[in-house]
Amino acid sequence: MQVLIDRYHPDTSPYTQCYDVDESMLSEGMMLLQLLQHLREQDPSLGFRSSCQEGVCGSDGMNINGKNGLSCITLVRDLGQRIHLRPLPGFAVIKDLIVDLGPFYQHYQAIKPRLAPEPSVAADLGQELLQTPEERAKLDGSYECILCGCCSSSCPSFWWNPDLFPGPAALLAVQRFVVDSRDIQRKERLEALNSATSIFRCRHIQNCTAACPKGLNPSRAIQALKHELLSQ
Template identity: 45%
Template sequence: MVEFKLPRNSTVGTGRTFTAPPGATNVKSFRIYRWSPDNNDNPVIDTYEIDLDRIGPMVLDALIHIKNDIDPTLTFRRSCREGICGSCAMNIAGENTLACLKPIRDLQGDVAIYPLPHMPIVKDLVPNLDGAYAQLRSIDPWLKSDTLPPPDSERLQSIEERAELDGMWECILCFCCSTSCPSYWWNGDRYLGPATLLAAYRWIADSRDEYAGERLDALEDPMKLYACRTIMNCTQTCPKGLNPAKAIGRLKELQMERKG
């Protein structure tokens, strides 16, 4: 008889509860995923009761308060606090987003916070993004030109040519989109994912780049591009309001146009 067992660290238990200070009247509970590679224990959910009158308005403010004043072992990434760096991307109340841009007032009930889904975890809310960045490097995300001699000043574009890049250059590589995509969950080793494909089209659409053909050749693969099933989770979850699905659709159109 076959015996099925869940892999180690596959179940999530109940962790500690940190109660609000006495006298607090504006309290909200944050239920946060905790796991450390330094031990063999399963992940747990720790609960922190926070006095909202003592912190700023965003989820990141709550996390910083927990780290500084309640539990210094909590681990997460953050930097700019302005929705520019993408460091604090995580799953908040079931949505991939940036903690620095997510108002606490928009969240009903207890707030569940997990790391970005379906990624290896370094610790607590910190995902390992090595694979995602390797995929980004694979599409050569920089301007490529063989024109000689190179210009002595900037490479000029018309207003219309520059406008073609709107909705793509604003990507901050938080990977909220890729980690919300079921196709990427199951085929992340071969499917490049929405974030990388958005970056790929950004350079193909750039009038200053001279390698559009070569870039499209590199994407002509059953999995790199065509594993996209137009589920649209990527566009729905983007904290910058971008539309990776539109860029992926345009890449598919360009491939069909080349085939005549």
């Protein structure tokens, strides 16, 4: 089996390295991350991020055979005899599979991802802000985002305007607060998206939804946000 990895170090020109992997070392149910760790034991210079190894921290987003995903929850056996790994597209590469997610985080920060409850109620720690199960259910599908970047990295609108278009992850985060019954800044959050270079750059090609390793649907969230914004 062959594993091809797009290698990059600023001191040399980029190249694709081919690792021949003996299939006897692959265990049943082995994840791609384990394979990468194995490769790094032989070649310590191989660069990739990882942390939780179970798909909840979002460290190890990468492009796997042309599709973005998390290496720790991608089965090696599903990837065929030739696995080609590339860094997440649309971001500056720092080293090998490590990209600079700075712009991605900045968009997240820019949407003010913080619950803004009624200040008088929020100051009272003697009681909870009540929320019915139905109101809470509206948050399902948006609060679970792990900020891995797989969605934004697969979005042409984000590739074109990485500095202006918030990208699916940040817009999903907006939706998380817009639908939260405890939040009082719904209007401001929507108004902040009302420019030609923000949410309306999304053309709903749904690459984001196809890429999301957590099975979330940013495209639908963006559609819902547009609808809210238009019916304001």
